Amino acid sequence: MSNAVVDSDAGTTATSRADEVKRLERREGWKRRLPILPALIYTIVVTQIPFLFTLFYSLTDWRIDKVEPRQFVGIENYTSLTSETEKFFRDAAWVSVQMTVMAVLFSLIVGTLLAILLDRQFFGQGFIRTLLITPFLVMPVVAGLMWKTQMLNFNFGIINWLRNGVGLESVEYATKHPMASVILVLVWQWSPFMMLIVLAGLQGQDQSVLEAARVDGASTFGIFRQITLPQLRPFLELGTLLGAIYLIQVYDHIEVIVGGQPGANNLPFYIAQRSIGGGNRFGLASTYSIIVVIASIIIANIGLRVLSNLLEDDS
Amino acid sequence: MAEVRYEKASRIYGFGAVGEVRAVNQLDLDIADGELLVLVGPSGSGKSTALRMLAGLETVNEGSIFINDVDVTLKPPQERDIAMVFQNYALYPSMTVAENMGFALKQAGVSKSDRRQQVEEAARILDLEPYLDRKPKNLSGGQRQRVAMGRAIVRSPQVFLMDEPLSNLDAKLRVQTRTELVDLQARLGTTMVYVTHDQVEAMTMGHRVAVLDHGVLQQVDSPRTLYSQPANLFVAGFIGSPAMNLIEVDRSGDTLSIGTTAVPLPDDVSAQIRSSDVNTFVVGVRPEHLGLTDDGIPASVTVVEELGSEAFVHTEVAHQGGTLTVVVRVEGETNIRRGDSISIGVAGPVHVFEAQSGIRLGASA
Numbered sequence: 001m002s003n004a005v006v007d008s009d010a011g012t013t014a015t016s017r018a019d020e021v022k023r024l025e026r027r028e029g030w031k032r033r034l035p036i037l038p039a040l041i042y043t044i045v046v047t048q049i050p051f052l053f054t055l056f057y058s059l060t061d062w063r064i065d066k067v068e069p070r071q072f073v074g075i076e077n078y079t080s081l082t083s084e085t086e087k088f089f090r091d092a093a094w095v096s097v098q099m100t101v102m103a104v105l106f107s108l109i110v111g112t113l114l115a116i117l118l119d120r121q122f123f124g125q126g127f128i129r130t131l132l133i134t135p136f137l138v139m140p141v142v143a144g145l146m147w148k149t150q151m152l153n154f155n156f157g158i159i160n161w162l163r164n165g166v167g168l169e170s171v172e173y174a175t176k177h178p179m180a181s182v183i184l185v186l187v188w189q190w191s192p193f194m195m196l197i198v199l200a201g202l203q204g205q206d207q208s209v210l211e212a213a214r215v216d217g218a219s220t221f222g223i224f225r226q227i228t229l230p231q232l233r234p235f236l237e238l239g240t241l242l243g244a245i246y247l248i249q250v251y252d253h254i255e256v257i258v259g260g261q262p263g264a265n266n267l268p269f270y271i272a273q274r275s276i277g278g279g280n281r282f283g284l285a286s287t288y289s290i291i292v293v294i295a296s297i298i299i300a301n302i303g304l305r306v307l308s309n310l311l312e313d314d315s
Numbered sequence: 316m317a318e319v320r321y322e323k324a325s326r327i328y329g330f331g332a333v334g335e336v337r338a339v340n341q342l343d344l345d346i347a348d349g350e351l352l353v354l355v356g357p358s359g360s361g362k363s364t365a366l367r368m369l370a371g372l373e374t375v376n377e378g379s380i381f382i383n384d385v386d387v388t389l390k391p392p393q394e395r396d397i398a399m400v401f402q403n404y405a406l407y408p409s410m411t412v413a414e415n416m417g418f419a420l421k422q423a424g425v426s427k428s429d430r431r432q433q434v435e436e437a438a439r440i441l442d443l444e445p446y447l448d449r450k451p452k453n454l455s456g457g458q459r460q461r462v463a464m465g466r467a468i469v470r471s472p473q474v475f476l477m478d479e480p481l482s483n484l485d486a487k488l489r490v491q492t493r494t495e496l497v498d499l500q501a502r503l504g505t506t507m508v509y510v511t512h513d514q515v516e517a518m519t520m521g522h523r524v525a526v527l528d529h530g531v532l533q534q535v536d537s538p539r540t541l542y543s544q545p546a547n548l549f550v551a552g553f554i555g556s557p558a559m560n561l562i563e564v565d566r567s568g569d570t571l572s573i574g575t576t577a578v579p580l581p582d583d584v585s586a587q588i589r590s591s592d593v594n595t596f597v598v599g600v601r602p603e604h605l606g607l608t609d610d611g612i613p614a615s616v617t618v619v620e621e622l623g624s625e626a627f628v629h630t631e632v633a634h635q636g637g638t639l640t641v642v643v644r645v646e647g648e649t650n651i652r653r654g655d656s657i658s659i660g661v662a663g664p665v666h667v668f669e670a671q672s673g674i675r676l677g678a679s680a
Contacts, residue, residue: 213407216393216398217392218422233409
């Protein structure tokens, strides 16, 4: 009898002890969470709430140049995207795809080549690295203006001056090749970014692995293809992902260099045109924005997967 | 199968204003076909640099290196037909074990089926068969070491180069792998140059051992000769564990005394001292060549290291106005404790060196 009493006593002590431990763990958890709470709330207020509003607007026919109150129209905006009237949207979407893919691809290639050149000891290495980074530090609007007025300009541009020098006719680049002009400037600005990421990957390589490959009889190019490139994979993936995220929302360069000519209007530019830029169709523009978000997620995923497979198959 | 020859080979860093540093200085070394030669020395002695010069990974600034009488001094690594095992193994992280081992064969254009066959044979020798499809990051340290070995033997190279291949293994595995490596080298009969900083590894593995210090070759000989007849003070202090007792002694006439006790010297050494104009010498006696006697050098015990079959007794001895530490090996169990007063006698060969130059007196190897 007395034994039973002792047992039940021990039981209650054990449960209260377990409760105490749980309480302490909860407190520890809050200690960790509390400091990031303000940042989390701020982020939700400035990104997620506007996103929800955009989602709501995309389901209305809201335009601010009419006095009628906005009407809820369901998914009408979305279904209209395939109609004849929305041809410009589809054009802009296709421009966005081409522009992002080409700009990311070329800046990745140029950046990798620059990184390989920088990944060796030479006099003035630090200085040249800094020089190579500068395009990335220039404001997008300034970069656009600089290229428009000083490089690509029909009358005063350096490129046309060089063409004239070798007996070629001047070309009105911004009009004749609007998308190529924009991509050229984007590659100029984004190659340094890719270079920095790839350089980090190159410098993180174990030197003795490269030496082992040399002793094993691999050529310089063979070492790059079989040893270095597979090791660079996560860095190339990171560059692609970050590059795509930024380059899909390019606006400044297009505004400054080609300024709304057909052929180089990407989605962000078209969305601005159709809403705050004079179009006033906020309902429809919201729909475009939602499509951009969905497309960005899909493109980033496909891009990553393609790149992974490309490097995985190489054996 | 190959002989290797260093002819006055030097590796020089930092020309010009900085002043030059000779990492390896005028190295002359002949390595016979099928020999396992160990390069040993403290860090900064140039042993790894000497090996990397042979591999073609370091420039040879002066002199030449020959493999099988072919001058390879200016040839890139891939044209030397050598295989190297690195300290950190340097496995290709993105490749499987089989791909790692077959890499050199692939570069040489060997067909896929031949490659597979040779890799499997090497894997059988090294017990790596279950791991052929794994990536290096999924292997233990010992397995990685074996993959690095496998990568070397699969090519049947002229020379194996080993750069401290066991130093990343734990003590027990190191001793085991050491034996396996010696056995493997003997079976394959391939010339091997092995770099280590561990003199025990050097003594147990090498057919001959080359001792380097500050880029200069000090002595190259069989382990036994290095131990019994060190060519100079550096080799005497470096080879042997625990180290040889080295006692600086000012001479009186042709006798050298520790404390007040004269050290028994061979006749030729006494003769050399008599005719020398050097005043300070270093007397070297290994701990096992000292013993307990009744009327020897008085000493007080500071530490006793008991190892079961033997004990090393660290003592303090009064000598030339100061005290110095002398280590004595005592066989079997001992009753000696810290604070005891004992008497030490010399019971074996004594080595004598000139203090300044470190040169050995008497018969040399």
